[in-house]
Amino acid sequence: MSIRRVLIPVFAVVVFLLLWELLVWVNQWPNYKMASPTDIWPAFWKFKHLFLEYGWQTLWRTVVGLLLSIMFGTLIGLLMGMSKVIRDGLYPLLVGFNAIPKATVVPIIALMFVGQHNMNTILMAFMISFFPIAVSVSIGLSTLEPEYRDILRALGASKFTIFRKIALPKTLPEFFGALKVAVTLAFIGTNLVEIIEPHGRGLGHLFDSAKINSDYPLMFAVLIALAVMGIMLYYVVVVLEQIFAGWAERSPT
Amino acid sequence: MSLIRLSSVSHTFSTATGPLPVLDSLDLSINEGEFTAVVGPSGCGKSTLTRLIAGLLIPDEGEVWLHGERVVSPRSTVGMAFQNPVLLEWRSILKNVMLPLEIVSSGMPAKEQEQRARYLLSLVGLEGFEDKRPSELSGGMRQRASLCRSLVHKPDVVILDEPFGALDAFTREDLWQTMHSLREQEPFTALLITHDLRESVFLADQVIVLSGRPAHAQHVLDVDIPGKRTLEDLYTQKATEMLAELRQQIQIAQGKTAVTP
Numbered sequence: 254m255s256i257r258r259v260l261i262p263v264f265a266v267v268v269f270l271l272l273w274e275l276l277v278w279v280n281q282w283p284n285y286k287m288a289s290p291t292d293i294w295p296a297f298w299k300f301k302h303l304f305l306e307y308g309w310q311t312l313w314r315t316v317v318g319l320l321l322s323i324m325f326g327t328l329i330g331l332l333m334g335m336s337k338v339i340r341d342g343l344y345p346l347l348v349g350f351n352a353i354p355k356a357t358v359v360p361i362i363a364l365m366f367v368g369q370h371n372m373n374t375i376l377m378a379f380m381i382s383f384f385p386i387a388v389s390v391s392i393g394l395s396t397l398e399p400e401y402r403d404i405l406r407a408l409g410a411s412k413f414t415i416f417r418k419i420a421l422p423k424t425l426p427e428f429f430g431a432l433k434v435a436v437t438l439a440f441i442g443t444n445l446v447e448i449i450e451p452h453g454r455g456l457g458h459l460f461d462s463a464k465i466n467s468d469y470p471l472m473f474a475v476l477i478a479l480a481v482m483g484i485m486l487y488y489v490v491v492v493l494e495q496i497f498a499g500w501a502e503r504s505p506t
Numbered sequence: 507m508s509l510i511r512l513s514s515v516s517h518t519f520s521t522a523t524g525p526l527p528v529l530d531s532l533d534l535s536i537n538e539g540e541f542t543a544v545v546g547p548s549g550c551g552k553s554t555l556t557r558l559i560a561g562l563l564i565p566d567e568g569e570v571w572l573h574g575e576r577v578v579s580p581r582s583t584v585g586m587a588f589q590n591p592v593l594l595e596w597r598s599i600l601k602n603v604m605l606p607l608e609i610v611s612s613g614m615p616a617k618e619q620e621q622r623a624r625y626l627l628s629l630v631g632l633e634g635f636e637d638k639r640p641s642e643l644s645g646g647m648r649q650r651a652s653l654c655r656s657l658v659h660k661p662d663v664v665i666l667d668e669p670f671g672a673l674d675a676f677t678r679e680d681l682w683q684t685m686h687s688l689r690e691q692e693p694f695t696a697l698l699i700t701h702d703l704r705e706s707v708f709l710a711d712q713v714i715v716l717s718g719r720p721a722h723a724q725h726v727l728d729v730d731i732p733g734k735r736t737l738e739d740l741y742t743q744k745a746t747e748m749l750a751e752l753r754q755q756i757q758i759a760q761g762k763t764a765v766t767p
Contacts, residue, residue, distance in 0.1 A: 500596040
């Protein structure tokens, strides 16, 4: 079973790469139109030390931004989930904030905190990814059936006990669902800053310099590296989900 | 002295469309060890009654007494089971049953808590299912576990709010019998809210018929079936008469029949 769970995705990736290679080959596209997997690998190998260095910069800043989102998003979600007043008050603000295209915010925070590259990048990763977490936590809490609460309240349990024993674990599946979305969003946030306001750090910068040097295979290689990192982080979340909310997954019968 | 006593309890909810009186000078008394069923038309305030006794709701007027003490807040001496078994999906059946003990008897050694839960599970026929998740059990089995949870901390009173309402007829009858054998092994006082008149007659020592909203106790029927009850007892002349009496009272409560002296 576990072997199949590895083999099936790997097989899908191999098929995807073959089809991609075939598409480029059949159309005889030059690499500035669409680089093929066989063009990308040499580009990657040539700059492998840069990929390691910049990849690490992108990764840690994304993860820090994501951790901030988890803390802030959970907090906002808790407040909104427990109080209808706060929910009604905050929703329009949150939706409005989320509706602003984040690319337009990049120059603003770059001017606000001049030279604070790490902070700007982390801030963007955070801003773009906390929304789904806040919404899912609040929905998880506000849709808790009253009977769950009554069972413990009738025993004289405190609000905190009810939260710890019931509300918190019951919200975990929704939380992890949102976290899977937030992971990919956080990468978008990091790279927005790295590409729009290049400051010589991260894979976004590598992408930008590849563009300036017309190194098309390298541009594609950066995209693939970002995808691989996104997949890695996603599976970290999946593992955490199985540890903390594995009960929510029903075995197929 | 009665274990539970409600004296002229009235309660009104404020809703978007104005005040909604649900209970109107309701009197009720339940003795220790007694099984009381409450029947009545839909929406007549039966669930409000359970919340009042559990201390989850304080009445506008009148008093609720439990064990000679006035109920003004939730107390740990009540057990509850609902139509929805509300088991916690992330816990095993055993851990679900142990939940009230974690809150009420946190001083009790874990070993004893577990023994107590295992004992109750064995009484309802769930031996061997202790480590299963709720999602792996059938509806009837989940409801059995929910009953165990409501009894595990030896509450003064167990409040059963239509616990068998969502089950199919055969499973329901199985659970009725389980209730009787549970009471034999583990005597408890119970208040059962139900829509099923046969269920009320089969399980209860007294059946209280509530009037339509705002509800008061319209009629009390003492179910006089001595000895161990079996399903056959529901098909005797006596049971048929009791069911007819209850049916008539419900119709009066619904306002369908004029009150005949």
